[in-house]
Amino acid sequence: GQQLNQSPQSMFIQEGEDVSMNCTSSSIFNTWLWYKQDPGEGPVLLIALYKAGELTSNGRLTAQFGITRKDSFLNISASIPSDVGIYFCSSNFNKFYFGSGTKLNVKP
Amino acid sequence: EAQVTQNPRYLITVTGKKLTVTCSQNMNHEYMSWYRQDPGLGLRQIYYSMNVEVTDKGDVPEGYKVSRKEKRNFPLILESPSPNQTSLYFCASSPGRGAQPTNEKLFFGSGTQLSVL
Numbered sequence: 667g668q669q670l671n672q673s674p675q676s677m678f679i680q681e682g683e684d685v686s687m688n689c690t691s692s693s694i695f696n697t698w699l700w701y702k703q704d705p706g707e708g709p710v711l712l713i714a715l716y717k718a719g720e721l722t723s724n725g726r727l728t729a730q731f732g733i734t735r736k737d738s739f740l741n742i743s744a745s746i747p748s749d750v751g752i753y754f755c756s757s758n759f760n761k762f763y764f765g766s767g768t769k770l771n772v773k774p
Numbered sequence: 775e776a777q778v779t780q781n782p783r784y785l786i787t788v789t790g791k792k793l794t795v796t797c798s799q800n801m802n803h804e805y806m807s808w809y810r811q812d813p814g815l816g817l818r819q820i821y822y823s824m825n826v827e828v829t830d831k832g833d834v835p836e837g838y839k840v841s842r843k844e845k846r847n848f849p850l851i852l853e854s855p856s857p858n859q860t861s862l863y864f865c866a867s868s869p870g871r872g873a874q875p876t877n878e879k880l881f882f883g884s885g886t887q888l889s890v891l
Contacts, residue, residue: 675814697878708778708864708882709817754816758878761832762807762868766816 669693672755672765679745680773687768688739689755696759698731698738703752703767712753713740745772776801780865780883787855788891795850795886797865803881805868806848807832808840810861811885817864823848855890862887 672689679685689698697716701709713724715731715738722729728741742749750772755765778799787793799806807822809832819832823842837859839851848867852859866880 672816699879701880706885708866708884709880710882711879714879756880761822762819762878762880764809764817766814 670755670757670763670765672768674768675766676769676771678771678773681745681747683745685742685745685749685770686739687753687755688737689765690737691757691763692736693759694735695757695763696735697757698729699756700727700729700738700740701754701756703754705751709752709754742770745770747772747774776881778865778867778881778883780863780886782886783884784887786889786891789856790854793852793855793888795852795863795865795888797848797850797883798846799848799865799867799881800846801867801869801881802845803867803869804845805870806842807866807880808838808848808850809864809866810834811864812861820850820863855888857890860888860890 670689670691699714700712702712703709713722713729718735719733720731726743752767752769754767757763781796804825808820809817811817818834820838821832821840823829826845829840863886865883868880
């Protein structure tokens with residue numbers, strides 16, 4: 667079953683605000699990935715993390731692999747309307763695991 | 775263009791009428807899988823395949839069948855659909871097995887919205 671606990675479940679923010687979401691697990695993982703699902707589309711990979719403590723950026727997005735290897739967070743700075751969607755954390759160990767998703771709504 | 779193609783995008787059917795959702799990838803990926811997405815439950819894996827003729831159950835396999843006769847195709851079959859199978863379905867593929875960190879990225883199709891009346 668699902669082993670990744672993602673929060674918050676949903677967020678309503680104003681354009682320009684920063685956003686933070688995180689994922690935790692009771693198990694240790696060697697990778698953390700963050701996907702974004704645009705409305706009506708399949709998830710697309712945003713950022714992949716491979717080492718504990720790693721901090722990686724992709725434009726306005728920043729993600730970190732927790733040093734305990736049991737958590738990860740994703741930050742979005744200066745949000746814009748096209749950031750709307752569902753964000754999923756994911757990892758794998760013999761199989762792929764997904765968080766339940768964070769639904770982001772951005773008010774212009 | 776490298777992609778995972780699912781068909782159809784939308785499907786409305788009635789209870790008990792067999793249906794197949796097709797999935798094809800053009801990236802020569804070994805790993806393919808099917809997920810269903812329901813509100814508040816995220817992505818739950820139905821079946822997966824490590825390679826041709828190798829398939830295995832995911833977390834929610836009941837009521838579904840799959841086959842992997844060729845590397846590029848991985849159809850999802852609902853022999854007797856029921857209303858609780860109304861959901862958004864995604865096919866995904868990956869270059870290698872889930873245990874290999876360098877090949878763990880999943881490429882998703884655009885989804886199939888299924889309604890079973």
